[in-house]
Amino acid sequence: MRRRVWSLALPVVALWCLQALPALAQEEADEAPAYSRNGADTCLRCHGEEVVGIFRTKHAQPNDPRTPFGHGQLQCEACHGPGGAHTKRPKKGEERTPVIQFGEGAVTPVRQQNEMCLGCHNSYVGDWHTSAHDDNEVGCADCHSSHDPRDPVRTKATQAEVCGGCHQIQKANMLQPFAHPLREGQMACTSCHSPHGSLSEASLKKDTINQACYECHADKRGPFLWEHQPVGEDCTLCHQPHGSAHPAMLAQRPPFLCQQCHGQEGHPSVPGLPSGLPGGTPSASLLAVGCANCHSQVHGSNHPSGARLSR
Ligand code: HEC
Ligand code: HEC
Ligand code: HEC
Ligand code: HEC
Ligand code: HEC
Ligand code: HEC
Ligand code: HEC
Ligand code: HEC
Ligand code: HEC
Ligand code: HEC
Structure with a gap:
């Protein structure tokens, strides 16, 4: 299984490697943390199967220079930060220098994780920084699975499961005998809510509760x-x-x-x-x-x- 994934990933990785030369040529500065020598290829020496899903996401577009794996970009390190020290064998009795980690249990503070994403996704900055999620230090990676091509939170049928991990009450209500068809995958939490925040009550997509409902129940307007x-x-x-x-x-x-x-x-x-x-x-x-x-x-x-x- 592991072998098969590798054989799929290698040619693609080789291609990126060529295209990403400028970024990778970055010299090891004295104080500034250094990037790895060969970008993704370095990382893939030790990390395999659990990470290669990312090559099937929109983040891995060699021809789109805005994406992490685009020409001139830092590949894995665009998100995980400089990994030069991390790739070195730790001295006896010392721990491996960590890179930026994401999600539950990560050593990296949530705001620093989010900055890595917001650096490219700055169009979210406005609403995000006034949202209840940002206030409560929810990370981008608490919802998004960047290595999973399906990203369950952006898939209608699986989204409620992700949100419900933290919002138990709403999840339980959704399973009541009379509920909007979320269970059936016909609707999602984001049919009404804006996940990145909004200026409305309860981060609704529309200005008021009623406007949110009229979107689909126009006859009640x-x-x-x-x-x-x-x-x-x-x-x-x-x-x-x-x-x-x-x-x-x-x-x-x-x-x-x-x-x-x-x-x-x-x-x-x-x-x-x-x-x-x-x-x-x-x-x-x-x-x-x-x-x-x-x-x-x-x-x-x-x-x-x-x-x-x-x-
Ligand atoms: C020489 C082997 C080696 C290389 C090369 C390497 N890593 Fe690691 N990495 C590890 C080991 C071992 C761990 C887990 C234990 C630890 O953190 O000490 C780890 C942990 C991680 C973690 C944290 C995993 C978690 O559970 O949250 C991330 C993220 C990571 N590496 C990313 C990278 C990236 C990005 C690169 C390339 C820049 C890279 N690694 C290169 C060996 C390596
Ligand atoms: C180097 C810049 C860069 C970084 C860093 C980055 N992204 Fe992106 N991301 C992009 C670009 C560019 C696209 C748009 C790709 C497209 O539309 O074709 C994108 C697309 C996405 C999408 C939509 C994917 C899809 O299939 O439509 C999500 C979700 C996303 N990014 C989340 C994140 C998260 C979460 C992080 C941090 C862990 C992050 N991004 C870090 C550049 C970046
Ligand atoms: C509460 C869960 C949640 C959090 C936290 C979250 N997102 Fe999202 N994100 C979503 C959902 C759900 C979608 C799909 C939107 C939809 O269906 O309308 C999405 C969509 C996206 C997209 C694709 C946008 C598009 O127009 O296609 C990007 C890029 C993105 N998120 C980046 C981020 C970044 C960056 C952060 C952190 C600052 C973040 N997200 C935090 C749930 C979340
Ligand atoms: C778009 C930003 C982004 C890029 C690019 C990226 N990662 Fe990640 N990585 C994440 C996020 C976010 C997580 C947290 C888990 C998840 O979202 O799937 C993660 C998790 C990991 C983990 C922990 C895996 C686990 O299952 O616990 C490792 C190891 C890792 N990444 C290595 C890599 C390597 C190697 C590359 C390059 C091939 C890479 N990452 C590219 C965002 C990124
Ligand atoms: C990692 C945990 C976590 C996840 C996952 C999560 N949330 Fe939240 N959410 C919170 C916290 C914490 C708050 C703030 C306290 C509260 O209201 O419970 C919050 C608040 C909210 C609010 C109230 C916003 C306001 O302005 O008052 C809404 C609506 C919401 N979340 C919707 C969602 C949706 C939709 C998803 C999935 C796309 C989601 N959440 C995923 C933790 C999470
Ligand atoms: C049909 C529209 C709709 C859908 C679908 C929906 N919500 Fe809501 N949600 C609302 C409205 C309206 C409010 C504000 C009034 C209220 O709390 O009853 C709200 C409030 C909330 C709040 C804030 C509660 C509080 O007490 O402050 C959270 C959290 C929340 N929703 C999470 C979710 C989650 C998670 C999902 C998906 C499982 C979801 N919602 C699906 C309409 C919706
Ligand atoms: C949140 C408060 C509220 C609830 C709940 C409510 N109503 Fe009303 N209802 C009102 C108000 C306020 C008026 C306008 C009274 C007036 O103009 O004197 C009204 C008017 C009416 C009228 C017209 C009375 C008239 O004098 O013109 C009827 C009939 C009525 N309601 C029936 C119901 C029924 C049946 C229900 C339950 C399904 C219900 N209401 C639930 C607040 C409520
Ligand atoms: C994205 C579309 C959408 C939005 C937004 C929406 N609904 Fe619905 N609503 C539906 C669908 C679809 C059904 C299921 C219809 C069916 O089963 O015949 C439904 C069913 C209902 C029902 C139950 C109907 C029945 O016969 O049992 C009520 C009540 C309802 N919605 C109220 C609301 C309220 C209140 C809001 C705003 C907070 C709202 N809806 C927002 C799509 C929506
Ligand atoms: C005063 C209480 C009350 C308010 C406020 C109210 N509803 Fe209702 N709604 C009801 C009752 C009672 C029923 C059940 C009617 C029946 O059994 O015939 C109902 C049924 C429904 C249904 C399913 C049957 C149908 O008529 O389509 C939908 C959808 C619905 N309401 C949407 C809404 C929306 C959208 C709003 C806000 C614009 C709203 N309701 C405000 C009391 C209310
Ligand atoms: C058997 C039919 C019937 C049922 C059931 C019924 N009503 Fe009425 N209701 C009427 C009629 C007829 C009127 C007009 C009476 C009049 O004009 O004097 C009325 C008038 C009203 C009014 C207008 C104010 C008033 O007192 O005249 C309100 C409010 C009202 N009903 C609420 C309710 C509520 C709440 C319920 C349930 C607890 C209810 N009705 C059950 C037939 C009914």
Whole structure:
């Protein structure tokens, strides 16, 4: 297995080696940490199978000088930093000089890891540096698998697994009986969220929660002749976007959902005492299971006599 991967990688590596001469010719400066002599070829003397997936990613485009393996670039060391000292055999009793490491358990501080990526991906700098992820020292490599050509976080079907590693509550909600089709791989967390941050609440892709929902549920946008005030305000007053145990991802079951805001005066919106008991009267409104059975147009109505949202 190991052999096969090598035989695939070698010719390609040889090609890069030729094209990357300028960078690799860099002299060993006195104090500045030095780069390895032969770039990726040096590294591949000791690192094999576990790293070669990177040659099948967009980072490995010899003809695109902006990529780490492009002409004149530093190859592995574009991300891992100068590796000259690391490639040398450690003195007795000493540890091998580390290169920049990424991901969980890495010795390199997260901000320094991220700088390696942001050096080329500076278009993210703005939003990233105001994001909750940056604030909490989440690394680019906590989400991205740079050596994996599939990069699970950018694949719809596997993304929720990556995010769910840290966001257990949302992951659990997604598995509730009523949820957006993330499990099925039809949607992803990034259908609503911007992973690199945004100026909106909860790093949503759109300016407001409702705008995020209208993107796919345009029929709920209105304007309606008869509006239901909370609907235009915030869909999450009634719905849990990550999933819930109640049909239509409701935060609670009617009538309780509705009774958070609607009192009992005038309209019998609480169960009457069972008719068998003294003083008990059955409530027609509640015998009909849920409020939405009569008030079926909970999102707003365009019917001339739809003021009660019932048609
Ligand atoms: C002479 C063999 C040798 C060479 C050449 C070499 N490495 Fe290593 N590297 C190791 C060993 C052994 C380890 C693991 C133990 C350690 O860190 O001391 C390691 C660890 C690493 C790690 C950390 C792995 C982890 O678990 O996080 C990275 C990243 C790495 N090397 C990258 C490189 C890069 C990039 C190059 C080329 C510039 C390179 N190595 C060249 C032997 C080598
Ligand atoms: C030497 C510059 C350079 C460095 C360093 C670099 N990248 Fe990139 N990266 C690029 C370029 C250029 C592209 C665009 C390739 C294209 O669109 O063809 C890219 C593409 C990507 C993509 C999209 C890949 C795809 O298949 O569309 C991701 C994700 C990414 N980089 C993440 C990272 C992360 C994470 C790091 C740090 C661990 C990093 N990059 C370090 C230059 C770099
Ligand atoms: C919270 C997880 C997460 C973190 C942290 C993260 N990314 Fe991403 N990144 C993603 C996802 C998900 C996508 C795919 C975007 C999409 O589907 O809309 C992506 C896409 C990209 C792309 C490709 C962009 C494109 O337009 O195709 C690049 C480049 C990239 N990320 C670089 C970075 C860099 C650099 C960092 C660190 C500063 C970083 N990412 C941190 C999740 C993350
Ligand atoms: C685009 C930036 C980038 C480039 C280029 C790159 N790496 Fe990495 N490397 C990473 C990141 C990020 C990780 C953390 C694990 C992951 O994302 O897959 C990593 C992990 C590693 C590890 C630890 C592997 C493990 O499974 O624990 C080694 C060893 C390594 N890289 C060596 C190399 C070598 C050798 C090269 C050149 C052939 C190279 N890297 C090129 C970003 C890069
Ligand atoms: C390594 C752990 C980690 C991973 C992986 C991760 N996150 Fe986070 N995320 C955090 C932390 C820590 C915070 C800040 C504290 C909090 O809100 O829980 C956060 C916050 C958030 C927030 C709230 C943002 C805000 O502005 O309030 C959203 C939304 C979010 N993450 C979405 C995602 C998505 C989508 C993914 C996958 C693409 C993801 N996260 C992957 C750790 C992670
Ligand atoms: C249908 C749109 C949608 C999808 C898909 C979605 N979210 Fe959210 N998410 C929201 C909205 C809206 C909010 C803000 C209101 C709320 O917290 O209910 C939010 C809030 C969050 C928060 C912040 C919670 C807090 O208490 O501050 C995190 C973290 C988060 N989402 C993670 C995720 C993760 C991880 C996924 C994928 C498993 C995901 N979201 C999928 C719409 C979505
Ligand atoms: C990227 C598109 C997309 C976005 C954005 C989106 N949804 Fe959805 N929504 C869907 C899909 C697809 C379904 C599943 C439809 C089906 O199964 O018939 C769905 C289903 C629903 C359902 C349940 C329908 C049912 O019959 O059980 C509710 C409620 C809902 N979404 C509310 C929201 C809210 C609230 C938001 C904003 C926070 C939102 N959606 C954002 C695509 C989206
Ligand atoms: C006042 C509470 C409330 C608010 C606010 C609300 N909904 Fe609903 N929604 C409901 C109820 C109740 C149902 C179930 C209706 C039924 O059982 O017939 C529902 C059902 C849905 C459905 C599935 C059935 C259908 O009609 O397509 C979607 C999608 C939906 N809502 C999206 C939204 C969106 C998007 C918003 C924000 C613009 C929103 N809802 C705001 C109460 C609300
Ligand atoms: C977050 C608070 C909230 C929730 C939850 C809520 N409503 Fe409302 N509802 C309002 C407000 C505010 C009005 C406007 C009241 C007014 O104009 O006097 C309203 C108006 C109405 C009206 C029209 C009443 C009139 O006098 O014009 C009906 C019918 C109604 N709601 C039914 C429901 C039903 C059924 C539910 C549950 C599915 C529900 N509401 C959930 C806040 C809420
Ligand atoms: C059997 C059908 C039915 C059910 C079930 C029902 N309603 Fe009504 N509702 C009506 C009718 C009819 C009106 C108009 C009454 C009027 O104009 O005097 C009304 C009026 C209202 C109004 C307008 C204000 C008022 O008191 O006149 C609100 C708010 C309301 N209902 C909320 C609810 C809530 C909340 C529930 C569930 C707990 C519910 N309704 C269940 C038929 C129903």
